[in-house]
Amino acid sequence: MKIISMRYSAVDTFCFVRKGVLLVLCVIAVQTNSASLKGSQAPPKSSTLRQAAEARHILIGTAAAPRYLDEADYSAILGSEFSDLEPENQMKFQIIHPRAGDDLNSYDYKPADALADFAQSHNMLLRGHTLVWHNQIPDWVKQGHYTESQLATILKNHIDRVVTHYASKVYAWDVVNEAFKDNGTMRDTVWYNQPGIGAGKGTQYIEQALRWAHQADPEAKLFYNDYDAEVVNKKSDAIYAMAKDFKQRGVPLDGIGFQTHISLQFDNPTTLASYAANLERFAKLGLELHITELDIRLADSSAASLAAEAKLYGQITTLCVQQPACKLVQTWGFTDKHSWIPQFYKGMGWALLWDDKYQKKPAYEAIREALAK
Numbered sequence: 001m002k003i004i005s006m007r008y009s010a011v012d013t014f015c016f017v018r019k020g021v022l023l024v025l026c027v028i029a030v031q032t033n034s035a036s037l038k039g040s041q042a043p044p045k046s047s048t049l050r051q052a053a054e055a056r057h058i059l060i061g062t063a064a065a066p067r068y069l070d071e072a073d074y075s076a077i078l079g080s081e082f083s084d085l086e087p088e089n090q091m092k093f094q095i096i097h098p099r100a101g102d103d104l105n106s107y108d109y110k111p112a113d114a115l116a117d118f119a120q121s122h123n124m125l126l127r128g129h130t131l132v133w134h135n136q137i138p139d140w141v142k143q144g145h146y147t148e149s150q151l152a153t154i155l156k157n158h159i160d161r162v163v164t165h166y167a168s169k170v171y172a173w174d175v176v177n178e179a180f181k182d183n184g185t186m187r188d189t190v191w192y193n194q195p196g197i198g199a200g201k202g203t204q205y206i207e208q209a210l211r212w213a214h215q216a217d218p219e220a221k222l223f224y225n226d227y228d229a230e231v232v233n234k235k236s237d238a239i240y241a242m243a244k245d246f247k248q249r250g251v252p253l254d255g256i257g258f259q260t261h262i263s264l265q266f267d268n269p270t271t272l273a274s275y276a277a278n279l280e281r282f283a284k285l286g287l288e289l290h291i292t293e294l295d296i297r298l299a300d301s302s303a304a305s306l307a308a309e310a311k312l313y314g315q316i317t318t319l320c321v322q323q324p325a326c327k328l329v330q331t332w333g334f335t336d337k338h339s340w341i342p343q344f345y346k347g348m349g350w351a352l353l354w355d356d357k358y359q360k361k362p363a364y365e366a367i368r369e370a371l372a373k
């Protein structure tokens, strides 16, 4: 018997040809990356971010929006390079629950469902964002003049409906987003104290939201997510104190999301060491850690800036690779064509891995290499 072996990138074809017999038996061995790339073996140059991340047993994700799925480049990259997808806006209260009430007509799941379907058909995990946040809330909530107990009912029903709708689809939820001020005190919001849901002082409304979410889907991992809490500072101290208290009392908190919207200033040894130390203290509480909204904004697109951006992307990825509790590196979009940065940070942009023509930037290779190291 003669064995002919052919190799096409990730596919091995073995053909067994028996002379004189009209039988050709071919076995196609598709390289499943998690199995074949484990351990110290570096991924081949041709591998995607997804394959490189799978070899490290972490997820590589991105925020996405359904209106771009029609762009061939957008959906091709999204569906092949990433193993995790998070709706950039479509699960936020304003979009998913635009009308007052709690019946079927009050909710609009279609935009988020389009992304859920895309994730499912591309074998990607779906991350939910976000149930309790002070931004992107509809007027009917903000201007409804509800009492605390009415607002509590509204929020409980909202969490219950949305989490139930995506039960078995969303593996992890940002239950509460950005509840702290930079100085570590609670942010004044409609859910906390304006008028609030009446759960009590401090982090009690966060605890309540986590308990409601856990009731709705006991399988989903529940996260607290925030920005500018990457390094050890007053905000991350406050989140740490909350997390420690929740873990001690059995409040269903599974992880912390570190948004990581940063600029090149973040690239200094003190800051990076502080990020590592911060991750480590949260890891010691038994929490899962996700980098949830990574982007690195630039003031120009010179070769030097793109190189500096790449270096920092690599360093942030390495922080996650080196921290066993860190399971996800997720960027806030993937192409500069559709990034929130130019609109929200005047004069800044070029924050993502592909440029506005869908060409890979140096940052892409830097992440791939950091995953492969």
Ligand code: XIL
Residues within 6 Å of the ligand: 088, 089, 177, 227, 259, 293, 340
């Ligand atoms: C941003 C989106 O990217 C924009 O499209 C939208 O207009 C505003 O919100 N922190 C978060 C994200 O948790 O939900 C925000 O997303 C960016 C900051």
